[in-house]
Amino acid sequence: MEFSAQFWLLVAVLALIAELFTVSFFFMFLAAGAAVTALLTWLNVTPGPVGQFLCFSLVSLISMGLFRRYTVRFFGKNEKVDEYRDFVGHRATVVEAIPHNGEGRINYRGTLWIALSENNAPIAEGTPVIVKRMEGIKAVVAPVPQD
Numbered sequence: 001m002e003f004s005a006q007f008w009l010l011v012a013v014l015a016l017i018a019e020l021f022t023v024s025f026f027f028m029f030l031a032a033g034a035a036v037t038a039l040l041t042w043l044n045v046t047p048g049p050v051g052q053f054l055c056f057s058l059v060s061l062i063s064m065g066l067f068r069r070y071t072v073r074f075f076g077k078n079e080k081v082d083e084y085r086d087f088v089g090h091r092a093t094v095v096e097a098i099p100h101n102g103e104g105r106i107n108y109r110g111t112l113w114i115a116l117s118e119n120n121a122p123i124a125e126g127t128p129v130i131v132k133r134m135e136g137i138k139a140v141v142a143p144v145p146q147d
Contacts, residue, residue: 129143
């Protein structure tokens with residue numbers, strides 16, 4: 001079974017499309033491996049399917065090993081996560097009870113957020129809480145101390 005340069009180009013395009021949907025910084029290196037393999041196949045450098053798969057594998061793995069760390073650092077900044085840090089220290093209200101070691105919901109500024117108890121203790125619905133920290137988009141909360 002012989003693979004053409006067009007086959008590898010199609011693999012590269014599909015990998016780039018997959019990268020656009022996942023933003024995992026993984027498929028882009030598969031796309032690079034497929035593109036290099038397409039070029040070398042077109043130039044008749046890769047001898048048959050074994051050489052093509054070897055080229056694809058090596059280019060993908062080497063490029064991922066060398067560049068993924070820098071790519072994630074450069075493109076991987078999620079400004080939304082930084083935005084959520086502003087929630088820390090603010091009050092909210094539990095609208096769906098937070099069970100022991102589980103998730104509930106809080107109402108913070110008119111929006112429902114997934115919430116976890118800071119000390120894994122249950123927190124009843126209606127309890128006022130303070131956001132202690134954010135874990136991604138989940139709020140880690142503790143009941144407001146009673147004066």
